[in-house]
Amino acid sequence: xxxxxxxxGPLSVPxxxxxxxxxxxxxxxxxxxxxxxxxxxxSPELIMSIYSNGDKEDGRFTAQLNKASQYVSLLxxxxxxxxSATYLCAVSASQGNLIFGKGTKLSVKP
Amino acid sequence: NAGVMQNPRHxxxxxxxxxxxxxxxxxxxSHVYWYRQLPEEGLKFMVYLQKENIIDESGMPKExxxxxxxxxxxxxxxIQQVVRGDSAxxxxxxxxFSGLASEQYFGPGTRLTVT
Numbered sequence: 001x002x003x004x005x006x007x008x009g010p011l012s013v014p015x016x017x018x019x020x021x022x023x024x025x026x027x028x029x030x031x032x033x034x035x036x037x038x039x040x041x042x043s044p045e046l047i048m049s050i051y052s053n054g055d056k057e058d059g060r061f062t063a064q065l066n067k068a069s070q071y072v073s074l075l076x077x078x079x080x081x082x083x084s085a086t087y088l089c090a091v092s093a094s095q096g097n098l099i100f101g102k103g104t105k106l107s108v109k110p
Numbered sequence: 111n112a113g114v115m116q117n118p119r120h121x122x123x124x125x126x127x128x129x130x131x132x133x134x135x136x137x138x139x140s141h142v143y144w145y146r147q148l149p150e151e152g153l154k155f156m157v158y159l160q161k162e163n164i165i166d167e168s169g170m171p172k173e174x175x176x177x178x179x180x181x182x183x184x185x186x187x188x189i190q191q192v193v194r195g196d197s198a199x200x201x202x203x204x205x206x207f208s209g210l211a212s213e214q215y216f217g218p219g220t221r222l223t224v225t
Contacts, residue, residue: 032211043201043216044153051211088153095158095166096208097143102152 002027004091006101014109019076021104023089026070032092033065035074038103039085047087048074079108112137114204114217115184122223129189129196131220135204142185143214144170144177147199159185160208192224 003026013019021035032051036044048063050056050072056063062075072091076083086105090098115134123129135142144156155169159179170177174192179185189196199221203214 034213036216043219046213046215049211049213090153092211093155095168096141096205096212097155097158097166097169098145098153098203098214099155100145100153 002030002091002093002099004089004099004101006087006089006104008102009105010107011104012107012109013079015079015081017079017108019079019083019106019108021074021076021087021089021106023072023074023101024070025072025089025091025099027091027093028067028070030070030091033063033072034090034092034098035061035063035072036088036090036100037083037085038088044088076106079106081108081110084108114139114202114215116200116202116217116220118220119218120221120223122225123192124225125193126191129192129222131187131189131200131202131222132184133187133202133204133217134184135202136206136215139204139206139215141205141208141212142179143203143205144185144187145201145203147201147219149198153201156187165208189222192222194224197222197224 035048050063064073086103089101145153157177158166201219205212
């Protein structure tokens with residue numbers, strides 16, 4: 001059973017701080033990794049995709065991938081109250097569908 | 111609207127009725143995925159379709175659930191004889207191509223309530 005694990009949180013950070021969200025996955029052959037943001041009552045919104053080891057930056061967001069450790073992370077710099085949401089880590093399965101973690105709830109306090 | 115469209119946004123059914131959920135992928139996308147999100151649970155894959163083909167239905171319950179993506183028109187997820195446990199948010203996602211690297215974009219979802 002392929003699994004994706006995330007701390008459920010809530011993770012609370014002050015406005016302006018760096019939020020660090022972590023994810024581990026069980027299938028060693030996984031190749032594609034995604035971070036989605038989901039506001040309460042809304043649908044998941046794609047933030048980042050990452051496919052190779054290392055860092056990938058997009059604005060205030062940085063995704064980090066370490067395939068040897070089966071670990072993916074998302075850093076949010078200069079966190080804003082509008083970043084308060086649940087962040088979902090997803091891993092591609094063999095047919096291309098996504099396996100999701102249960103999500104980490106982030107709260108950014110003004 | 112160039113995004114993924116789903117309707118209805120909210121659907122209430124009594125136990126034993128049928129529910130039909132519709133999904134129109136983004137323009138240029140021919141791959142459709144259905145996911146279900148139970149309250150306080152993560153998103154679970156149900157089925158992956160291309161036009162006129164079911165590619166992977168490994169996540170779909172064997173009974174009462176079916177899906178199609180006809181040559182013309184939206185993809186439809188059909189739930190027959192609904193039960194209270196079917197109450198959930200059903201999301202459709204689309205991608206422009208197949209493969210492990212393909213990014214998926216989600217529609218607004220259909221919230222199904224079974225009374």
